[in-house]
Amino acid sequence: MKRDREVTIQELKDLVDKFSAERNWQKHHAPKNLAMNIAIEAAELMEHYVWDRAGEPDKQEVADELADVLFNVLNFASTQRIDLATAFMDKFEKLEKKYPVEKFNVDRDDLDEYRRIKKTYREGKEAA
Amino acid sequence: MKRDREVTIQELKDLVDKFSAERNWQKHHAPKNLAMNIAIEAAELMEHYVWDRAGEPDKQEVADELADVLFNVLNFASTQRIDLATAFMDKFEKLEKKYPVEKFNVDRDDLDEYRRIKKTYREGKEAA
Amino acid sequence: MKRDREVTIQELKDLVDKFSAERNWQKHHAPKNLAMNIAIEAAELMEHYVWDRAGEPDKQEVADELADVLFNVLNFASTQRIDLATAFMDKFEKLEKKYPVEKFNVDRDDLDEYRRIKKTYREGKEAA
Amino acid sequence: MKRDREVTIQELKDLVDKFSAERNWQKHHAPKNLAMNIAIEAAELMEHYVWDRAGEPDKQEVADELADVLFNVLNFASTQRIDLATAFMDKFEKLEKKYPVEKFNVDRDDLDEYRRIKKTYREGKEAA
Numbered sequence: 001m002k003r004d005r006e007v008t009i010q011e012l013k014d015l016v017d018k019f020s021a022e023r024n025w026q027k028h029h030a031p032k033n034l035a036m037n038i039a040i041e042a043a044e045l046m047e048h049y050v051w052d053r054a055g056e057p058d059k060q061e062v063a064d065e066l067a068d069v070l071f072n073v074l075n076f077a078s079t080q081r082i083d084l085a086t087a088f089m090d091k092f093e094k095l096e097k098k099y100p101v102e103k104f105n106v107d108r109d110d111l112d113e114y115r116r117i118k119k120t121y122r123e124g125k126e127a128a
Numbered sequence: 129m130k131r132d133r134e135v136t137i138q139e140l141k142d143l144v145d146k147f148s149a150e151r152n153w154q155k156h157h158a159p160k161n162l163a164m165n166i167a168i169e170a171a172e173l174m175e176h177y178v179w180d181r182a183g184e185p186d187k188q189e190v191a192d193e194l195a196d197v198l199f200n201v202l203n204f205a206s207t208q209r210i211d212l213a214t215a216f217m218d219k220f221e222k223l224e225k226k227y228p229v230e231k232f233n234v235d236r237d238d239l240d241e242y243r244r245i246k247k248t249y250r251e252g253k254e255a256a
Numbered sequence: 257m258k259r260d261r262e263v264t265i266q267e268l269k270d271l272v273d274k275f276s277a278e279r280n281w282q283k284h285h286a287p288k289n290l291a292m293n294i295a296i297e298a299a300e301l302m303e304h305y306v307w308d309r310a311g312e313p314d315k316q317e318v319a320d321e322l323a324d325v326l327f328n329v330l331n332f333a334s335t336q337r338i339d340l341a342t343a344f345m346d347k348f349e350k351l352e353k354k355y356p357v358e359k360f361n362v363d364r365d366d367l368d369e370y371r372r373i374k375k376t377y378r379e380g381k382e383a384a
Numbered sequence: 385m386k387r388d389r390e391v392t393i394q395e396l397k398d399l400v401d402k403f404s405a406e407r408n409w410q411k412h413h414a415p416k417n418l419a420m421n422i423a424i425e426a427a428e429l430m431e432h433y434v435w436d437r438a439g440e441p442d443k444q445e446v447a448d449e450l451a452d453v454l455f456n457v458l459n460f461a462s463t464q465r466i467d468l469a470t471a472f473m474d475k476f477e478k479l480e481k482k483y484p485v486e487k488f489n490v491d492r493d494d495l496d497e498y499r500r501i502k503k504t505y506r507e508g509k510e511a512a
Contacts, residue, residue, distance in 0.1 A: 004141060039174050052284070063218070064218065087192065109151070181367070189378060291433050301423075326471075341386050345385050360409070362407075
């Protein structure tokens with residue numbers, strides 16, 4: 001079985017597509033439904049961490065929930081014809097500009113700049 | 129720039145790790161926080177589909193939100209030392225057993241079996 | 257048993273407080289944890305609506321999930337000393353200003369204004 | 385303005401209904417959409433707590449996000465004709481049985497029982 005060093009995004013997408021095609025489930029996979037399902041699976045992952053009182057979550061259960069999120073991300077990308085590598089690199093460049101290493105680095109974490117970014121974010125929401 | 133056919137999961141993980149290391153942000157990346165952030169980004173993706181009234185969402189904005197989810201999934205996997213390809217294949221085999229092609233296929237979608245699976249799911253939650 | 261016409265928000269808050277106090281669970285109820293739990297319960301409600309294929313969800317199960325969300329909203333409000341009636345009315349006034357009846361009413365649903373509001377929202381997030 | 389001690393659930397529901405009716409927005413309020421929106425607003429509340437690094441969130445902003453969740457809970461209940469007080473009391477009785485004070489109280493927090501409940505929950509999901 002391939003591991004992260006060997007497997008490409010497309011190989012995983014192909015498995016997801018095959019799974020849907022064999023069951024004729026593409027008809028259920030409107031982007032609205034898949035977006036909801038990503039959020040549902042993300043909440044199931046989160047559920048392992050909410051109360052802090054029962055010790056560390058089971059590693060395999062957590063990996064399982066994370067795989068559920070990934071499965072749905074791949075399904076969304078495949079059905080919506082989004083190249084994830086391209087989307088990731090676009091986002092990555094935006095994040096590098098938003099949090100430049102001159103302001104956020106090993107020696108300093110620019111909290112003023114961080115708060116300014118978050119304030120802009122929330123004012124945008126408020127106005128909207 | 130590589131596309132889904134060429135890029136491995138590990139190459140994307142390495143970029144996420146480098147991004148965190150350069151900013152000394154690993155200290156913020158407790159699994160609880162990353163699980164929360166996956167759910168937050170998933171909700172932002174979902175927000176594009178909630179009201180149905182303003183037509184199709186912008187393709188680039190959607191790809192951006194999906195990339196945010198993926199970024200956080202990779203970050204979670206990397207910091208928790210989860211091999212995503214392995215977790216995905218484990219999950220994939222479970223899904224193939226849960227939804228066998230004999231019951232769910234092009235000619236029939238076994239709604240009774242589907243409802244039974246969902247009922248078990250909800251009774252499990254109810255009991256818990 | 258009281259119904260919505262008779263019960264006050266405070267009466268429900270008092271029950272939530274009593275439930276926590278009897279079990280000595282206030283120590284688990286950091287706002288971070290309660291916010292997570294509201295999101296988790298919201299996802300469980302959403303799960304009843306994701307696939308559209310098994311007909312209408314069971315009314316009682318849906319009411320149960322909604323009650324879980326409400327329970328956690330009340331718990332959050334109570335532990336953080338937020339008067340929900342006040343918070344609701346503040347929000348209500350903001351919403352009335354954001355979506356004025358001159359622009360959004362029975363005869364017209366101002367899609368241009370709606371898109372402008374959403375665009376401002378997303379640009380705020382993008383900038384942030 | 386009324387506060388939690390004076391306001392009934394129905395009074396808040398009536399405001400939500402009036403808001404929708406004046407704008408002719410009932411057509412957007414399918415339960416699927418409202419369930420999604422509850423989850424989206426819950427994620428926005430959660431966003432204030434995710435990174436722990438910028439100190440305490442602003443109290444008014446938090447109250448605002450909580451009010452958004454409540455607004456949507458009331459809207460869901462009203463459009464689906466769910467009496468929230470009744471749903472809450474039903475749920476409350478179930479929670480009292482699930483976490484009896486003999487096992488969960490000031491002197492002891494029965495972690496074994498707690499883990500058993502959570503294990504049943506997850507096995508139910510796994511089976512499903």
